[in-house]
Amino acid sequence: MHREVADIAAPVPSQIEALFALPFSDLMHRAQTVHRQHFDPNAVQLSTLLSIKTGGCSEDCGYCSQSARFPTEVESQPLLSQAEVLAAAQAAQARGATRFCMGAAWRGPKEKDLIQVAEMVRAVKALGMETCATLGLLRDGQAEQLAQAGLDYYNHNLDTSRAHYDNIVHTHSYDNRLDTLAKVRAAGLKVCCGGIMGMGESRADRAQFLAELAALDPPPESVPINLLVHIPGTPLSNNAALDPIEFVRTVAAARITMPTSFVRLSAGRSQMPDHLQALCFLAGANSIFYGDRLLTTPNPESDADLKLFEKLGIQPLALEKPLADRKTAEA
Ligand code: SAM
Ligand code: DTB
Ligand code: SF4
Numbered sequence: 527m528h529r530e531v532a533d534i535a536a537p538v539p540s541q542i543e544a545l546f547a548l549p550f551s552d553l554m555h556r557a558q559t560v561h562r563q564h565f566d567p568n569a570v571q572l573s574t575l576l577s578i579k580t581g582g583c584s585e586d587c588g589y590c591s592q593s594a595r596f597p598t599e600v601e602s603q604p605l606l607s608q609a610e611v612l613a614a615a616q617a618a619q620a621r622g623a624t625r626f627c628m629g630a631a632w633r634g635p636k637e638k639d640l641i642q643v644a645e646m647v648r649a650v651k652a653l654g655m656e657t658c659a660t661l662g663l664l665r666d667g668q669a670e671q672l673a674q675a676g677l678d679y680y681n682h683n684l685d686t687s688r689a690h691y692d693n694i695v696h697t698h699s700y701d702n703r704l705d706t707l708a709k710v711r712a713a714g715l716k717v718c719c720g721g722i723m724g725m726g727e728s729r730a731d732r733a734q735f736l737a738e739l740a741a742l743d744p745p746p747e748s749v750p751i752n753l754l755v756h757i758p759g760t761p762l763s764n765n766a767a768l769d770p771i772e773f774v775r776t777v778a779a780a781r782i783t784m785p786t787s788f789v790r791l792s793a794g795r796s797q798m799p800d801h802l803q804a805l806c807f808l809a810g811a812n813s814i815f816y817g818d819r820l821l822t823t824p825n826p827e828s829d830a831d832l833k834l835f836e837k838l839g840i841q842p843l844a845l846e847k848p849l850a851d852r853k854t855a856e857a
Pocket of ligand 2: 575591629660681683720721750751752755792793820821822823824
């Protein structure tokens with residue numbers, strides 16, 4: 527669904543900082559109120575991730591296990607076959623995932639890679655799942671190729687504020703990322719764009735990061751909020767952990783600034799107790815990565831997630847549609 531009101535101005539960083547500064551109960555109340563205006567508060571969307579090409583990446587993103595520049599324990603793996611990807615998608619669908627996201631450790635795909643990924647997208651789409659890919663920076667025409675193959679979403683994160691980005695990544699720029707996001711939009715794909723919290727950024731950086739996302743026109747349909755997974759061997763491996771309440775505040779601020787977007791509680795859930803995840807759902811998170819692996823690190827077992835959902839009275843969302851769209855469809 528898009529914002530029907532062209533006159534909603536994107537919030538500026540100072541307004542978002544003011545949200546962060548609210549008493550916690552007031553912030554949560556604001557987030558819940560907004561959430562319930564646009565979504566069923568008891569439904570959470572499930573996406574499963576698969577790393578289709580692992581490690582050996584030319585880039586130097588300081589958080590990443592897959593950069594060839596850092597001495598991490600990740601074993602590189604070339605592009606999987608279509609049969610391997612299809613089998614993983616079928617298994618994810620059987621567990622209840624509605625979206626399958628294929629991730630590759632590339633600066634960006636080469637033409638011959640893209641032809642193969644397009645075939646994977648076609649095959650996964652034919653299962654009746656929503657498709658998502660995260661392949662790095664795109665060149666002209668590549669987003670269109672993916673759209674033609676049936677890709678629904680392209681994930682490409684801004685990850686942090688513009689100012690902090692240069693402390694974390696030196697091999698490509700914030701503007702490179704924005705340029706790919708524009709190509710994705712122009713090809714008619716839905717945008718999945720979020721970031722990582724706990725990379726040594728300040729609260730002002732978190733507010734600026736959310737302002738960048740909200741200013742995308744339209745804002746991303748899907749906003750993954752990751753908590754840094756500390757990977758031994760990476761420059762950020764010894765970063766101080768982010769205060770969990772500050773993480774919940776970030777989820778709430780994302781919900782309020784992007785009322786109709788799905789906000790995904792993403793990497794970091796393996797390190798989060800149930801009550802912290804419950805607070806994130808209360809703050810307006812309504813999507814998760816589902817399945818026991820993210821790309822190279824563990825994620826909670828599906829059974830544990832289903833148990834948590836049962837405790838909280840959460841239903842997996844069958845179709846990713848905001849409440850208003852579903853009401854129209856039912857009328
Ligand atoms: N190479 C492509 C790219 O950079 O866009 C796609 C894969 S990359 C691994 C996708 C996203 O995973 C990153 O933008 C980042 O947000 C997230 N990510 C990677 N490593 C992470 C970590 N250690 N903790 C949390 N999130 C991480
Ligand atoms: C996103 O925002 N988080 C996902 C997905 N998009 C591609 C990746 C998380 C990766 C966590 C670290 C790992 O497993 O390597
Ligand atoms: Fe490569 Fe993506 Fe990891 Fe950066 S985040 S090192 S581009 S795989």
